[in-house]
Amino acid sequence: MDSIRTYRFRIYPDTKRQKEIDEQIELARLLYNKLLEKAKNEYQKTKDFEVKKATFNRLLKEALAENKDFSRIYSQTRQNIFVRLQRAYQNFFRRVKERKGGKKVRVGFPRFKAKGRYNSVTYPQFGFEIERIRRNCRKVNILHVSKIGSMQVELHRKIRGIIKTLTIKKEAGRYYATFSIINEMETQNVENTFPVGIDMGLETFAALSDGRKIQKPNFARRAEKRLSHWQNVIARRQKGSERRQKAKLRFEREWQHVNNESNDFIQKTTTELVESGYTSFAFEDLRIQDMLKNHRFARSIGNAVWGRFMQVLSYKAEEAGMRVVKVDPRGTSQTCSECGFLNSLNLSERVFACWKCGYHNDRDVNAARNILNRATAGHAGSHARGDLTSTVQQVSQAESLKREHTLEISGGSSRL
Numbered sequence: 001m002d003s004i005r006t007y008r009f010r011i012y013p014d015t016k017r018q019k020e021i022d023e024q025i026e027l028a029r030l031l032y033n034k035l036l037e038k039a040k041n042e043y044q045k046t047k048d049f050e051v052k053k054a055t056f057n058r059l060l061k062e063a064l065a066e067n068k069d070f071s072r073i074y075s076q077t078r079q080n081i082f083v084r085l086q087r088a089y090q091n092f093f094r095r096v097k098e099r100k101g102g103k104k105v106r107v108g109f110p111r112f113k114a115k116g117r118y119n120s121v122t123y124p125q126f127g128f129e130i131e132r133i134r135r136n137c138r139k140v141n142i143l144h145v146s147k148i149g150s151m152q153v154e155l156h157r158k159i160r161g162i163i164k165t166l167t168i169k170k171e172a173g174r175y176y177a178t179f180s181i182i183n184e185m186e187t188q189n190v191e192n193t194f195p196v197g198i199d200m201g202l203e204t205f206a207a208l209s210d211g212r213k214i215q216k217p218n219f220a221r222r223a224e225k226r227l228s229h230w231q232n233v234i235a236r237r238q239k240g241s242e243r244r245q246k247a248k249l250r251f252e253r254e255w256q257h258v259n260n261e262s263n264d265f266i267q268k269t270t271t272e273l274v275e276s277g278y279t280s281f282a283f284e285d286l287r288i289q290d291m292l293k294n295h296r297f298a299r300s301i302g303n304a305v306w307g308r309f310m311q312v313l314s315y316k317a318e319e320a321g322m323r324v325v326k327v328d329p330r331g332t333s334q335t336c337s338e339c340g341f342l343n344s345l346n347l348s349e350r351v352f353a354c355w356k357c358g359y360h361n362d363r364d365v366n367a368a369r370n371i372l373n374r375a376t377a378g379h380a381g382s383h384a385r386g387d388l389t390s391t392v393q394q395v396s397q398a399e400s401l402k403r404e405h406t407l408e409i410s411g412g413s414s415r416l
């Protein structure tokens, strides 16, 4: 099984290299627009929308003849512009189709990229290299990139697998390198003896069906404050003003900071989970959940972290040969995980107590057990009951009862 994953690292180009990157990005943007313009003209003549590779190469040749500067773009990067253009066309066609199918989507023809809307260059396969060197008694990693030069890269995670592409991106005045990696591996499926359900907690970050809880990272609350502060500042300042622009940059930096911190948290937690003896994971399918209910920033940080958490957990679990199941999250906090009876429970109630059978447990743990029930029942989204007697389930329920008394239940209901 091959899996593609991406690694993103901050890079530290010096002023000269920064200029080179900016210039490469700008040239790539201009070339993209040029080729789009040519492709549009081509359509006028041929009435054939499809941009074929041969056509593209011809248009590229023309563009290069018209503007010598384009030859300063690395050849592979120029080829990648074709990939981007093709993707823009494919998106367009897909949307046209979706709209014909009755879906309400906005359909726009591929557009020219304004300054700032095109902020990366991609090196497919070749044109870059990472070298580990000793500098001032410290080992550092240097990224060599064709047409740009060399710069330090902070590899905070070990890259495993074969590097397929490198994308250099400028974001909020900072530079990043993203590698996409193909992991060629053979995985053996693990026997599913200890599946676990995970619920996105209210008080805690996550609750597990065996009663375990993952505490909320501290940074989230702090970040929430700082983000809303800068958002207010942006709102106060005059549109188009330099001061507003500055506030925007600060906001983006804060956002990035949260991103980095949450990535560390996610990496640590997911590794720990995959290594703690569970054999499969079930969680809620967030696409089904109504995510638009609450527009508050705090919530969106939580959701963003949670979404990424599940993504990372999924690939780590699958890499280890474990199954990952997403289930319909509707009603998981209201349903009794023991007898399936639907209770009414308001947000402030931290303990789930069933009216019918008397089962009680922490609210989020009960939800996690429902998630597990739905996953082990085999149909995602069905209202599977807790009385299904698969051995797997009994194991985890026994485990859950064992840990139940160690639960710490606290009040309140604020979300991450």
Ligand SMILES: [Zn+2]
Residues within 6 Å of the ligand: 336, 337, 338, 339, 340, 341, 354, 355, 356, 357, 358, 359
């Ligand atoms: Zn019950």
